[in-house]
Amino acid sequence: MIDAGTLTRADLAEALHREIGLSRADSAKLVEQILQEMCESLARGENVKISGFGTFVLRDKGERVGRNPKTGVEVPIAPRRVLTFRASQMMRDRIVDAG
Structure with missing residues (x-):
């Protein structure tokens, strides 16, 4: 469950x-391999x-200025790489139908 x-x-x-009927050990190994x-x-910079x-997409975000919400002090935010997920249309339709 x-x-x-x-x-x-x-x-x-x-x-x-x-x-599928794989053994529990083989099933766990297959999940880990995927x-x-x-x-x-x-890690090689490829999208999946x-x-x-859906698609897992890597994006490079540039340096920007942020603000501490408590004090209002501006602080630089370093450039970084972020991972985003975009659901396929089929997945979005299934989620909407399930809700």
Whole structure:
């Protein structure tokens, strides 16, 4: 049974075990291999697109000036790389229909 709040690696492995019939160990190993490949691709600066699910996109954000909301003091925010996720249209439709 999947927790209503969070889907975990163990949940994914259990679903593979239940739906495909792989052993629990093989299911866990497969989940880890997929996530590892995704992480390595992102670390190389590549975007990761999973058809029907969505795209993980790396963006470089430039340096900018921010403001401490408590004191109002301006502080520089260093340039950084951020990871964003954009759901596919199919995923967005499924989420809207489920809600």
